[in-house]
Amino acid sequence: MNAHVVLLPVLIPLTGAAVGLLVWRWPRVQRAWSFGALLTSFAAAIALLWAAWTRGPVVFQLGGWAAPFGISLVGDLLGATMALMAQGVLVTGMIYALGCRDKAITYPAFFPLFLTLTAGLTGTFLTGDVFNLFVFAELLVSSGAILTAIADDRAGAEAAYKYFFISLFAAIFLLSAVGGLYVSYGTLNMADLAVRIAADPSPPLLAMAMMLMFVFFMVKSAVVPFHFWQPDFHAAAPTPVSAMLSSVVVKLGVYGFLRMTTLLFVPQAATLRGLLVVLGVVGVLFGGLAALGTHNAKRMLAYSTLAQIGFILVGIGWGTPIALAAAIVLTVNHSLIKAAMLMLAGAVASRAPIKSAAFANITGLGKSLPGMGALFLLGGLALAGIPPTNGFIGKLALFRGGVLAAEYPALAAIGVASIITVVYVVAAFERIWWVPPAEGVKAKPGGDRLLAPALLIGLCLLLGLWAEPLLRLASDVAVWLGDPGLYIAAVLGG
Amino acid sequence: MDLLKALAIGAMFGVGVFQMLRRNVIRSTIGLIIISNAVNLFLLATGAYQGVAAAYVNEAGQRSDALPQALVLTAIVISMAGFSLVLALLYMLSTRYHTSDSDEIAELKN
Known part of the structure; x- marks a missing residue:
């Protein structure tokens, strides 16, 4: 197979979105077309990961310009894994949207925006150029902001404004980092930058550029001091959108930290890793405690994302091959x-008398929805890391990585x-499914379809009972990340 | 000349940060726009003025670097789209809440 396969997961959704906008007058055509485009692109992502896993990284130089001068798209093992994870979850998100009763779904640009979100996210994972990363990240945040602003929830506009404002500001951080790196090294290609930074870490702007980039990824992943926009944003978005934002979109920062510590800033990686462990531990404790104190199921899950991202950061921070593999397994599982x-929280809310996921509104609704209860319980077990699910x-x-690295204080914190x-x-399960409902409150018969969450929970169980393929992939990724020379040789040709 | 550029960028950044910290959402958006332009100037200062001859033209003299110009051009186009979206969101907020005070646009707090 030739190198074009790395283009497809980015190009198909982009083209699909453009054509989808042209047919906005025919909603059924638009939906079928968008879903078809996303499925095709998902198939391309599978082919890309297969090619990267069996035959080594797939590199494509856009426009035929040789590596450090043109823009490279790099489908290496890490990028391809993240792209496949993102597209898989986005496919289920679109399945949910197709069976969703929200008014937001009827917005003429909803499905095209979903596709540009896919293209932006996949592009950030596959690009080999720092400035191109900024471009794809902007595509991602503008699609996400519009998809939230059209929410049925009145507060959607406020949440979208907050998110977009913060994201534009974060993009300015990344742009300054790009400027700093360009002044210091005269290149923006990640592989070329890695070579030059390792050869000469002395320019004064390097530390500034590194920290600005670090802050950009912190904002993207909602790591603790920059988390404030995230629960608002994820709770107010329409359900199919918030399910994507809180699962795969926050993984952009995780991907960035992996690239920063194993490729771009290898000489400074020890500092960054120490910082990541501290931020991760603060994140798990803060996110967990904040989730305990919320009054809204969606908001609780958004705070829980802070905690789960913390676990992943701790894994990246320990930095041993086994901890990195654990971080990748956790990343896929959490998505x-x-x-x-x-x-599921959104589907319960769609059956409530008033459409809101506030616990006061959905307490006891579960009595007539036993199937959803079973799914929610399995998902909850997976989130908490209890067998037989993939979370375990x-x-x-x-934990094995932590014991081997002898990091006991951090281990104690993540245990708690x-x-x-x-x-x-x-507590959430009890409030929705066990407590008797208030007088006269009953679940409405119709609501959002459950195919998408059932698929995802099924996948969680499957990956819990048959975990070898994912574990093998993750340890291969960790081995690949262990030697930045491989990535550099693949891109620059060497 | 370098000092002058640095001072101008610094002053713009300072003005932008001050505006951004205002309670009024319109003013803070203007602050964001000013900061973004300061960063565009910074990108331009990374090397756009170092040569005298344009790239890809057969002229004598030191070639100027085309990449910072391309970066700034892309950044300007992207930020134009971004700011029009921010302004659209501001319009949405002002029709929903009839205020531009960020303290009064706080439904999500509770």
Whole structure:
């Protein structure tokens, strides 16, 4: 297979969105077309990961310009894994949107925007150029902001404004970092930058550029001091959108930290890793405690994302091959679990008398929805890391990495945070499915379809019972990340 | 000349940050626009003025670097789209809440 396969997961959604906009007058055609485009692009992402896994990284130089001068798209093992994860979850998100009763779905640009979100996210994972990363990240945040602004919830506009404002500001940070790196090294290609930074880490602007980029990824992943926009934004977005934002879109920062510590800033990686462990531990504790104190199911899950991202950051921060593999397993698992849980919370809210996921509004509604209860309970077990779900596999790998790295204080903190996760998940389950409902409150018969969360929960169970393929992939990614020379040779040709 | 550029960028950044911290959402958006332009100037200062001859033209003299110009051009186009979206969101907020005071646009706080 030739190198063009790395273009497809980005180009297909972009073209699909453009054509989708042209047919906005025929909603059925638009939906079918958009779903078809996303499925095709998902198939391309599978082909890309397969090619990267069996035959080594797939590199494409746009416009035929040789590596450090043109823009490269790099489908290496990490990028391809993240792209496949993102597209898989986005496919289920679109399935949910197709069966959703929200008015937002009838917005003429909803499905095209979903596709540009896909293109932006996949592009950030596959690009090999720092400035191009900024371009794709902007595409991603503008699609996300519009999709939230059209929410049925009146507060959607406020949430979208907050998010977009913060994201534009974060983009300015990345742009300054790009300027600093260009002044210091005269190149923007990530592989070329890695070579030059390793050869000469002395320019005064390097530390500034590194920290600005670090802050950009912190904002993208809602790491603790920059988390304030995230619960608002994720709770106010329409359900299919918030399920995507809180699962795969926040993984952009995780991807960035992986690239920063294993490729771009290898000489400074020890500093960054120390910072990541501290931020991760603060994140798991803060996110868990904040999730305990919320009064809204979606908001609880949004705070829980802060905690789960914290677990991943701790894994990246330990930096040993086994901890990195654990971080990748956790990243994939969290995307699947959190998307499913948010869809279930949204589906319960869609059956409530008033459409809101506030606990006061949905208490006891579950009495007539036993199937959803089973799905929610399985998802909750996965979130808390209890067998036989995939959450258990990820947590186990992370704890093993921590014991081998002898990082006991951080291990104790994430142990406590895991228990907090059990507490808030069980509390939410009890409030929705066990407590008797208030007088006269009954679930409405119709509501959002459950195919998408059922698919995701099924995948969680499958990856819990048959975990070898994902674990093998993750350890291969960790081995690949262990040697930046491989990435550099693949891009620059060497 | 370098000092002058640095001072101008610094002053713009300072004005932008001051505006951004205002409670009025319109003023803070203007602050964001000013900061973004300061960063565009910074990108331009990374090397756009170092040569005298345009790139890809057969002229004598030191070639100027085309990349910072391309970066600034792209950044300007992207930020134009971004700011029009921010302004559209501001319009949405002002029709929904009839205010531009960020303290009064706080439904999500509760």
